[in-house]
Amino acid sequence: MKYKTILGLFGALAIWASACSSPQKETTSDDGWRDLFNGKDLTGWKPLGGEATFDVEDGVIVGRAVANTPNTFLVTEETFGDYIVELDLKIENLSSNSGVMARGQFDPNANDGQGRVFGYQIEADPSERAWSGGLYDEARRGWLYPLDLNPEAKSAFKMGEFNHYRIEAIGDEIKTWINGVEVAYVVDDMDATGFIGLQVHGIRNPEDAGNKTYFKNVKVKTENLDPMPFSKDIFVVNNRLNELTEYEKSKGWKLLFNGQNSDGWIGAYKESFPDHGWSITDGILTIAATDGSESTNAGDIVTTDEYSAFDLAFEFKLTEGANSGLKYFVTLSEGNSGSAIGLEYQILDDEKHPDAKMGIEGNRTLSSLYDLIKADKQSRFIKPIGEWNKGRVVVYPDNKVEHYLNGVKVVEYVRGSQEYKDLVAISKYKKWDNFGEAEKGRILLQDHGDEVSFKNIKIKELK
Structure with a gap:
């Protein structure tokens, strides 16, 4: 008995020593968290995609970049549905863009059989753009939540330091934090389950080969989830159809289009909603195509x-060669023929409609302030004809105005400023006194004789 007792004592001491030497703390049963990385090796993980390497050094996963290879991901062998994941991530070099896959997916047949990781990725962006914590749909739809939507969070990520990431994927809601700062809020149901992955981004410059990205303290919670509420007023990218989240409602958002009928809308210069031309089907509001003329059929x-002052978000889908617009500060007081007068967020097929080449230096192109200010946009942030694009117009109480296209700010100006007045003076609007400077006005959707559809129109009044 004494011999067995001594062996038992040595066994207990060995277990205790092993626990003390591990750089990861043991998962406790009372808080529900589980370590995904044991601090010693890559058990439970596998590389996918490119040829970057992953090793463990001093309790940290170290990813090393390899030139001329696709993005590489170290992913969990286990998949997850609803969960909260936390980890620490460090980037030391500007070439080392990284990210965390949430509910990640893998297509083994892509890239000529080499496979491709795709799906939700929470960004780690060391560049001047600073979109860390934003949500990117890797190898699929592109940016879902650029940090132009939450510019105050751009300073949360610290270069050369370990940054603490928290990601909640619960139901169709994904929320992110970096170092305790609330960053992104996306409502989307494309993926309900998937793996968790750590990215080493592909690089082209051989001089950047070997640059390191670091990950540690990776843990997950899958049961008894307690979502952390956002305390700040964060813009939500909500891909439900004509439905607000409880968070949005609590922050003052309301639907301008309920998806079922024309409540809240009437024809411009009319006392009721048009009896033809405009239709509502399966939650989509559509103006029918006619001959391409401005407001001569059903009308605006x-x-x-x-x-x-307001924050207005909407989605629109163009048909080939189509023209339309969303106008604001429409007073219906000008007595003009054709479309009612107002400041206009241009909705246009830039490639096929001739209006894109008119005006001055492109100020009639998609998402521009029509005939006044050209939208500063990149083609990669424009969805193709036939797909849904997200528009947004923000008018602040101090008269600063912003246009967004798919989450990226493309226009900024101040109503009533001298710069604004100078632009009006050389535009088609010069004949109207104080154009666009009304204290308040209506929102308008334009009938320009082309088929264009709208959904998810929501507004929040700003104080």
Whole structure:
């Protein structure tokens, strides 16, 4: 008995020593967290995609970049549905773009049989753009949440330091934090389950080969989830159809289009909604194509309410060669023929509609302030004809105005400023006194004789 007791004592001491030497703390049963990385080796993980390497050094996963290879991901062999994941991530070199896959997917047949990782990725962006914590749909739809939507969070990520990431993927909601800062909020149901992955981005410059990205303290919680509420007023990219989240409602958002009927809208210069031309089917509001003329068939529609300072978001889908627009500060007081007058967020097929080449230096192109300011946009942030694009117009109480296209800010100006007045003076609007400077006005959707569809139109009044 004494011999067995001594062996038992040595066994207990060995277990205790092993626990003390591990750089990862043991998962405790009372808080529900589980370590995904044991601090010693890559058990439970596998590389996918490119040829970057992953090793463990001093309790840290170290990813090393390899030139001329696709993005490489170290992913969990286990897949997850609803969960909260936390980890620490460090980048030391500007070439080392990285990210964390949430509910990641893998297509083994892509890239000529080499495979491709795709799906939700929470960004680690060391560049001047600073979109860390934003949500990118890797190898699929592109950016879902660029940090132009939450510019205050751009300073959360610290270069050369370990940054603490928290990612909640619960139901169709994904929320992110970096170092305790609330960053992104996306509602999307494309992937309900998938792996967790750590990215080493592909590089082209051989001089950047070997640059390191570091990951540690990777843990997950899958049961008894307690979502952390956002305390700040964060813009939500909500891909549900004509439905607000409880968070959005609590922050003052309301639907301008309920997806079922024309409540809240009437024809411009009319007392009711048009009886033809405009239709509502499966939650989509569509103006029918006619001959491409401006407001000569069904006519424009406007909100019954007027707005002064507001945040307005909407989605639109163009057909080939189509033209339309969303106007704001529409007063219906000008007595003009054709479309009612107002500041216009241009909705246009830039490639096929001739209006894109008119005006001055492109100020009639998609998402521009029509005939006044050209949208500063990149083609990669424009969805093709036939797909949904996200528009947004923000009018602040101080009269600063912003246009967004798919989450990226493309226009900024101040209503009533001298710069603004100078632009009006050389535009088609010069004949109207104080154009676009009304204290309040209606929102307008334009009938320009082309088929264009709208959904998810929501607004928040700003104080």
